[in-house]
Amino acid sequence: MIKSLDRAMEVLQYVSAHQGLTLSDLAAGLGQAPATVYRTLVTLEGRGLVEFDRDLQTWSMGAQAFVIGAQFLRRTSIVERAKPILRRLMEATGETANLGMVRERSVLFVSQAETHAPIRAFFPPGTLSPLHASGIGKALLAHMPQERFDAFLSVPLPGFTASTLTTRAALLTDCDLTRERGYAVDEEEKTEGMFCVAAPVFDASGDAAAGISVSGPVARFGRDRIANIAVHVVGAAQSLSAAIGAPSSYRA
Amino acid sequence: MIKSLDRAMEVLQYVSAHQGLTLSDLAAGLGQAPATVYRTLVTLEGRGLVEFDRDLQTWSMGAQAFVIGAQFLRRTSIVERAKPILRRLMEATGETANLGMVRERSVLFVSQAETHAPIRAFFPPGTLSPLHASGIGKALLAHMPQERFDAFLSVPLPGFTASTLTTRAALLTDCDLTRERGYAVDEEEKTEGMFCVAAPVFDASGDAAAGISVSGPVARFGRDRIANIAVHVVGAAQSLSAAIGAPSSYRA
DNA sequence: AATTCGAGTTTCACATTGTGAAAAATATAA
């Protein structure tokens, strides 16, 4: 491991999480010498990864960070293939449709078809959400190999609202229910007022590596409406699984 | 400038441009020792910026690159405010609508509303295109301060198709025409078969910093249709300029 | 099954450089 590179990447990640800070603020927040942070920023600026606002004396993410970050989505065809499916799902349900991928202990939201309704759910691409506190995350936990599931549970789970499932027993019950009906729900477990229906997407190896969800304000999700939306979500997830080559036995 | 950090960022940018290569291929392509490239990649992997496929022995961009890259779009509200405008423009014209921002000598495509037509233009977010060989780029050149425009022309302009404008005289004429009618066109200047109508978006300082365009196969762009599309594109660009606070005198 | 080969990973000696305190430069406020 290259120590100075790792320190520099800490700087880059800090800037991305705290845009618009001055050199002094960044150095203080990072616990690094201003001179060191300065040289790091100037080097990254030379590559276009950060940008400096001369008037405000603030540092922010640069265009090249977007350029290289966008390449992550080009590794596979899943985002491209998901787009029409998400759009149809949004039109069929009238709510925002999302695509998320599992990464470590989180779901990474990578694509979205936004409803035109004035009040809407919004998970901008690039957002990470914990597996146990998101619809897609719980759909994936329900289809996770036992060993990985146990490893996930070996770390204490943070709560976000009064509804967050944080115990092994609660998650096991929820996973059983998810497998039984083919979809997971997030009922204000990460965000107050937010409801979400999600289903797993299987890849060519038969692993649940991504998920599709529909989300919106909890007040719009009555019992009958949930049943109807779930049918569309499960169908969309199955379509995407098929599109990316999942074995047919995983699509049921 | 930190030499080792700069070398490491060269590795990162190289991986993003050449995904799915092995360590040996990357080291050869970069002209760096495999041991050095290896330690760089492992350090970046630790931060989630690259990912290693153990089966294929290949390196690709990681989720954290997407996470931090996506933050570039959150610096300002332009992408959010553009979304409904791009969608309406796509619906009004039936072709793909794009938002691009100027960066150095290029346009960076940051957002897009794709037409549902089977044959379509596609500029995935994160794509860079030279200013002189794109509709948005030429719209921005037409409103660029003279000094920056001269600096731009001081570097030889590469051609991409037989139609690319590569001389000062050709670009000056094109800029005059663009200012006169309020929009630029890209008629197979970057990509064979591609047509594009673009208009500049002004920011709060009155600078032309972004642009909106509609693009599609040249065969679908007859003279009458171009006139109609141009009206929509100019209107959309003016709406976005207003939405992000451009002075009213710049919106005419 | 044993051997060979190529790529990935680790070790090691050493030249290079990253670091942070201090100084200098710059811009803003009083």
Added chain:
DNA sequence: TTATATTTTTCACAATGTGAAACTCGAATT
């Protein structure tokens, strides 16, 4: 004009990044 705070550069030195070589591992060949 002076003071202050921040940014930027300099400098001495400790830390480390580098690449060749060695080692490890897995796949292919015999």
